[in-house]
Amino acid sequence: MNLTLEPETILWPETNYVFLEKTGPILQIARQAWQEVHRLEALISEHNQITGALSLYRMDPPTYRAGYILAAPPVKLPAALRYEHLGSARYLKFVLTGSYANLPQASGRVWEYVSRNDILVRPDFAIERYANDPKSTPEDELITEILVPI
Numbered sequence: 425m426n427l428t429l430e431p432e433t434i435l436w437p438e439t440n441y442v443f444l445e446k447t448g449p450i451l452q453i454a455r456q457a458w459q460e461v462h463r464l465e466a467l468i469s470e471h472n473q474i475t476g477a478l479s480l481y482r483m484d485p486p487t488y489r490a491g492y493i494l495a496a497p498p499v500k501l502p503a504a505l506r507y508e509h510l511g512s513a514r515y516l517k518f519v520l521t522g523s524y525a526n527l528p529q530a531s532g533r534v535w536e537y538v539s540r541n542d543i544l545v546r547p548d549f550a551i552e553r554y555a556n557d558p559k560s561t562p563e564d565e566l567i568t569e570i571l572v573p574i
Contacts, residue, residue, distance in 0.1 A: 425520070425522065425526045425529060425530060425533075426520065426521040426522050427518060427519070427520045427521075427526075427530045427533060427534075428518050428519045428520075429518065429533070429534075429537055431516040431517055431518050431537075431572075432516070432517045433514060433515070433516060433517075433574070434514070434515055434516075434517045434571070435512055435513070435514055435515075436510070436512060436513050436514070436515050436551070436571065437512055438509065438510065438511055438512050439493055439509070439510040440493065440494040440495070440496060440497050440498065440507070440509060440510075441478070441480075441489075441491055441492070441493060441494070441507070441508050441509070441510050442468060442472075442491050442492055442494060442498050442501055442505045442506070442507050443461070443480070443489040443490060443491025443492075443505065443506055443507075443508070444457050444460050444461050444464075444489070444490055444491060444504055444505055444506075445457075445487060445488070445489045445506060446487075446488050446489075446490075447485060447486060447487050447488075448486060449486060450481055450483070450486050450488050451528060453486075453488050454479070454481075454488050454490070457479075457488055457489070457490035458479075458490045460490075460504070461490045461491055461492070461505075464502045464504065464505060465492070467502045468492060468494075468498075468501065468502065468505070470500070471498075471499040471500040472494045472495070472496070472498050472499055472500075472501075473494060473495040473496070474492045474493070474494060474495075475492075475493045475494065475495050476492065476493035476553065476554070476555075477491070477492050477493070477553075477554045478491065478492075478493060478551055478552060478553040478554060479491070479551070479552045480549035480550070480551055481549060481550055481552070482548075482549050482550065487549075489549070491505070497509070513546070513548065513573060514546075514573075514574050515551065515571035515572060515573055515574060516538070516543065516571065516572040516574055517569050517570070517571050518530075518534045518537075518569070518570040518571075518572070519567060519568070519569055519570070520567070520568045520569075520570060521564075521565070521566070521567055522563070522564050522565075522566060523563045523564065523566065524558070524566060524568065527552065527568060527570075530568075530570060531552075531570060534570050534572065535572075538572055543572070543574065544574065545572060545573060545574060546573040546574055547573075548573040549573070550570070550571060550572055550573060551569070551570075551571035551573075552568055552569070552570055552571070553568065553569040553571065554566070554567075554568055555567035555568065555569060
């Protein structure tokens, strides 16, 4: 697994985010949430410019949001989706290169690093930003930024 364990501190920019939210065990609900969101992608794109994809998650209570970054606030969203304007905030950025199948293990290693180094985590959602498109990127070249709120 190709994961950076020397994080960079970044300032996340303000973001227009449309998403589907599920609660329950993250490993069980994440795939289902993405399957549902992917089915709505064409409907979202009819009236909005999608500029990226990301998930937000927290463990207490276990909540997972799968969705898209939009260029502007949304217009005519499918009823199943919610919108939130994410404000600018600081995060520690770790980078995973390779298959999304490695995300559970990579995320576990990130949170172990945070714990071992006594990093004070802000009570907010963590972010997984998918930096390239899995439809056009070889699996071993996929880049996922794992962002821990600080």
